[in-house]
Amino acid sequence: MRITIFGGGAWGRALAFGFAQNNEAFIVSRRDLKGILNAANDTLKKNNSLEITQIDTKKSLDSEYFVIAITTSALREWFKTTPIPKNAKVLIASKGIEEGTGDFVSDIAKNFIDENNLCFLAGPSFAKEVSMALPCALAIHSYNPVLAQEFADLMPSFIKPYVKDDVRGGEIAGAYKNVIAIAGGICDGLVLGQNAKASLLSRGLVEMSRFGEFFGGKMQTFLGLSGAGDLFLSANSILSRNYRVGLGLAQNKAIDEILLELGEVAEGVKTAKAITQIARRKNIYAPIATEVQEIINGKSPKKSMNDLMKR
Incomplete structure (x- = not known):
């Protein structure tokens, strides 16, 4: 599958590495990732065939699945300025509560994406270890268990995903x-x-x-x-x-x-x-x-x- 990851921080790059094991993975970032990807060449390649490419926002919208790994404080503004289709299949890997409004991540996201098209990633996962393909287990919370399972099926073999329906509990815990x-x-x-x-x-x-x-x-x-x-x-x-x-x-x-x-x-x-x-x-x-x-x-x-x- 074709997956676009929004966010070029450590967690976004780690998720890109994971999803790229069995899929096409692309990163959209506001900062230049070229130097980062070259510097991390050994980590970001598997059998000399793994490719993670930085692309612009327009090209990113051609993907079947989207992963959002940007800071919660910037999430609302990001949704306002990024034309993600309302029926897009989205996995949000951001963790936090919006300062000022007190809104949870799902509250923000549901203003822009149908809640049945949203999943939320949770669980113990240091970006560094994910980028090293070390084993871990994660939870994918969603109002839509079928979509959550789709994202689970996209995960690499070193990540054990569990499909959960407690969106509110998962995001508060995170x-x-x-x-x-x-x-x-x-x-x-x-x-x-x-x-x-x-x-x-x-x-x-x-x-x-x-x-x-x-x-x-x-x-x-x-x-x-x-x-x-x-x-x-x-x-x-x-x-x-x-x-x-x-x-x-x-x-x-x-x-x-x-x-x-x-x-x-x-x-x-x-x-x-x-x-x-x-x-x-x-x-x-x-x-x-x-x-x-x-x-x-x-x-x-x-x-x-x-x-x-x-x-």
């Missing part, structure tokens, strides 16, 4: 885990120990589930790949951008300095603000996310830790 991953980095940066880390992640999973169930998400989603799986991965590895944000905050670095050093988007930073705004508005108890947001705003990480212990 967004919320980034915030808890920041907390995980703070915990390790402060050298609080493994007992503290286990307690933090356990309570983080409870907090994420409580938030998700408020919006109709299913508990089994938060206990599976989309929730616990992605959370445990993102909150425990230096490969996680959000985890590295937490490490920087533990060193009392300003968030602008951390993001400049990171050089990449860390969705958890904006998602923390969105979650705390929603939690206050809906009266949802979200203590860890609240403390993460306050630390981002300048509160001492040690003071936050003490406040969590005393609550």
